[in-house]
Amino acid sequence: MNSAAPSDLPYLDAFPAPSHDAWRAAVDKVLKGADFEKRLVGRSADGIRIEPLYPAASPAARALRAEAERWHVAARLDHPGPKEAQALALADLEGGADTLTISSAGAQAARGYGLVADDVSALDTALDGVMLDLIRLRLDPAPQGRINALLLAALIEKRGHAPAELSVEFGLDPIGVFAGLGSLAVSWPEVGRRLAETIRAIKDRGFSGPFITVDSRPYHEAGASEAQELGAALATAVAYLRALEAQGLTLAEARDTLAFTLVADTDEFLTVAKFRAARLLWNRIQQACGLAPKPARIHAETAWRSLTRRDPHVNLLRGTVAAFSAGVGGADSLTVQPFTAALGLPDAFARRVARNTQLILLEESNLWRVADPAAGAGGFEALTQALCEQGWLAFQEIERQSEGDLRGIVAGLANGSVQKTLAGQRAARMKVVATRREPITGTSEFPHIREDAVAVLKVAPVARGERRPPGSLAERNQGEIIRSFVGGAGRADAQIAPGAALRADTLPSLRLAEPFEALRDKADALPQRPVVFLATLGSIADFTARAGFARNLFEAGGLAAPSGDGFATDGATDLDALVGAFRDSDAKLACLCGSDIAYAEEGAAAAEALAAAGATVWLAGRPAESEALNKAGISSFIFMGCDVVETLERAQAIASA
Template sequence: MSSPAPADLPFMDAFATPELAQWRGAVEKVLKGADFEKKLVGRTADGIRIDPLYPAATPAGARPMRAAAGRWRVAARVEHPEPGEAARLALSDLEGGADSLSLSFAGARAARGFGLTATSVTDLDETLGEVMLDLVRLRLDPAPGGRKQALLLADLVTRRGHDPAALTIDFGFDPIGVLASAGHLAVTLPALGERLAQTIGELKGRGFAGPFVAADGRVWHEAGATEAQELGAVLATAVNYLRLLEAAGMPLAEARDAISFALVADTDEFTTVAKLRAARLLWDRVQEACGLAPKPVFIHAETAWRALTRRDPWVNLLRGTVAAFSAGVGGADSIGVLPFTAALGLPDGFARRVARNTQLILLEEANLWRVADPAAGSGGFEALTQALCEQGWARFQDLEAQAADGMTGIVAALANGHAQAGLAREREVRAKAVATRRLPITGTSEFPNLTEASVQVLLPEPTTPPGQDAPEAAIRVEALPSMRLAEPFEALRAEADIATAAGTRPSVFLATLGPVAGFTARATFARNLFEAGGLAAPVGAGFASDGATDLAALADGFRQSGAHIACLCGSDDDYAAEGIAAARALKAAGATIWLAGRPGEQEAALREAGIEAFVAMGGDVLAQLRDALALTTTNRT
């Protein structure tokens, strides 16, 4: 049913359509002279401009559509090393609403040190227990030994008497992704192409339809890739597979049909939606350049590992919800939501159920699947999609231009260090944003909870041994790291917890000046900051007396606190009136004195009075917390 024309809504005639200039004029009044660009214009990690307002857009050219409209697949990972428990969890996932299983064998990066240990058809049969292979979609997470695992699965299909052509299996071969993750590849690229084509031919000969090869963006995202870098890497990987398979004698159209994509759904809704839409448009462009009529690629999306936190892991539920929503709106064909406890160990049944239900609510209650490409026509999404197409293509061309040791493209970019250098630059930028809290992490760097309740996992996070060098590797590269953004703050919290276990929690005394109304803002800021490093910083009722601060009571409060650091917290007026006197009183009581806020013109006088550091918005919080924790733990009695 089409929308009614304006004439059918006479009450709308009472409202004039505002012009952009009118809106801009109203905004300027609110800004009161502040810079429009700095206040209201954002930038993505790729430098793409995000305006506060966009007009409606009419999509030009091809639409980024899926092969078939309808529900996306709800994926759950099978990764438990014990076959019986893996079978139980898989069956529970399927009975609870999942309709796709990702098989993560030991050694796969996605298994996080766990993974299936099946080495025979009998083992795999037990691992998949009562799973009806003809009723679910299966995909293999890329791992070393992918050929052996794929053939095990094929043999299991034969053992159970299924028609391979009636099954939906993505075999997930991604030797380039494994090279990037592990740092070595056993064979040369030409030999790799021959092996890959031979294995695909063998599987097709047995009746399997594929896809067989995965261009996986997760290894790049975990190493710090921006949206455009991930897109460029996935495109370059897929094109490399096209070349290898064609060189091995496979028709180009068949090679194209053998490829699927895996992309990361992160916590930024706009960039995630635009990234998935851009991936389809970019792949269409590659197909056209190859002389092929474009066909939609199957895209599996997984929520971001690097966004997960070990501290206050319940916040991961929100992260997973935003990411899954974005992947659904962006047009993913299947989605895997990482359970909220995944960073702590192997998730239990409850965490897996919540991960499934996140998608089921979006499917069954929000009905996201009922609209094909819901972002179409939105000025903001269309502009961002187009910008990511341009940026992703530029990154793809940059990787394609690389050469090393007779190789070209993405493998050459890994071999000569070009890819690693680009990712390292982005990691450094993002690490600085995390350290200064310009990129806040709720529950970790912002609003930490020192009394958080523990959560349950089936197995604790394993200590993964360092990768072993392959003695006969034909290609060696610097392996890409896997990182989570919260790790630096989590390390500080762990250090504070060790100190707490040996006695009492390290603490900072908040030396509040003036009445509660005056010091609350900065005391709250300071408490939030120190607790992000695991240091207690309780806020009391203050030390106000007759319109001023009782400095003797303040100094006595510090002595009784047992803290080593005293952080002054008050309004600018209180700092001007009492800051120097309060600092002297605290110094006489033996405190190392910090101040919450910027010192302004008083800095020299405040430092002379004994203040050693200032904590304020935009500062390097990680460095400040390291200093505070070192002072606190070193001087404990």
């Protein structure tokens, strides 16, 4: 009698079990001698090997969310005007959001806008009609984060809410602000003292926190890889643990003040693995501190650096992939960047689409109903483990940094080592973008040079005011400041003395599409759009592939590159017709497009004829070995893997001269 347990899928017993060796043999047959490693094995920015196939795997450890329920849908309160911000916030909440993130003016996440609320009255106006006991509130990290937190605490006190019944994340993050602005007004020990004092004052009023946000967005926007982002987040969290412990908090109390904000990017597999790895790594930190691990509270935001100004509707797809990945990876709450965010302050429509992206994933796809959907999938488990290892190494590298009395992430920012590491990674990533090995749909690939404009709110960016002298409340304890805010005092009354006790080079906030967007902007600003003449050789079947490649490449830089049915007559190219069409086009740059056979038979003659007509002649294809083509006047080649940004800069200079 067979003692084996019956199969859950007995019909599969009728088929032989597939093996990895059989799969590999089938793949090698299809590859026909091509290199398996080059064709099918990828590498992440951290050098992590990405296989085409993984066996099933059991997770060594699982770090789950504290709450096995829907993630929270967050919308940003970032309109400068309190009344206008209130109208947008109510629409977000009525439309399905259950979390508001207040981005004050000056916050990096506000992108030059942000709520201007200098007293409780203005903040009250922005949140008028919002039932604070029914939603979650978050503050985005920003300069003067202490004042923002105290103003919010004062508003809640003025409204008479019981703080213990509210969910408020106060968003204090002096390290993140230091990374983004490059200075701290006081020394790091003094920052720690003020941070602890602020937390105690708010906590004494009944708030449970979290009070500090460990924000990885500044590092991601400066070009960080997944492991580098994890390493920076861990190092920041440990720096806060040390600072608060030095001010008398226990490690458990310090740990409970922290929440995390991580970036969800457009690489689904790496994003899911990054969020899972973040929980596991934070558990390891807690264990190293002698604490029983508690689940990290993680807010996710879709990536700023992946957004584009050109063909912005593609951002809808980017946001969907990133939101899906954050949900599967186990985010507790999520902000989806509106698809027009890179163009200005998003309007109600763009905000609604951003909300609905999440609501569809929650209510129609039901992603939240599985605690850890990626568990057991070999690819996700392997990537999670690899990111744990690489993220820990990045964390250790930051922890080794020292600068005077500073250590860890603060020292790494002060001595420039963090900036140097990210600069190297950023340069490598931008090279991949420039060569289109990492294509940007709608920008570097498949551009639409006659796209219609999209709507954004007509709001001027908020000008940062000059640093004012310290206010009358600057040196008061935080509890007194809260009471003064309730009584009508404002931001200026609580500002500390201006200064820069600690300096660092600022981390840039960049989007990957910017080099191509700059080329498009330059072309659009010309009185007439520059044109490249596609000099097609042979029949349509002969030149279509390379003509399409050339048009796609040139239009990525804003140059028009029209092509027609060609100039073939009786199986050969009519060079007189070709040259005549070039003269009629008013173009200065001509690009030969055809098959290898056409290049060999007609390329040299065509190049000579075009050059004689005044054209600068390029060729679509790799630099030819034919000496005749080189001698015929072809001055440059465009091909897969060339530096498209540099190529387009030269093309613009020729076409618009």
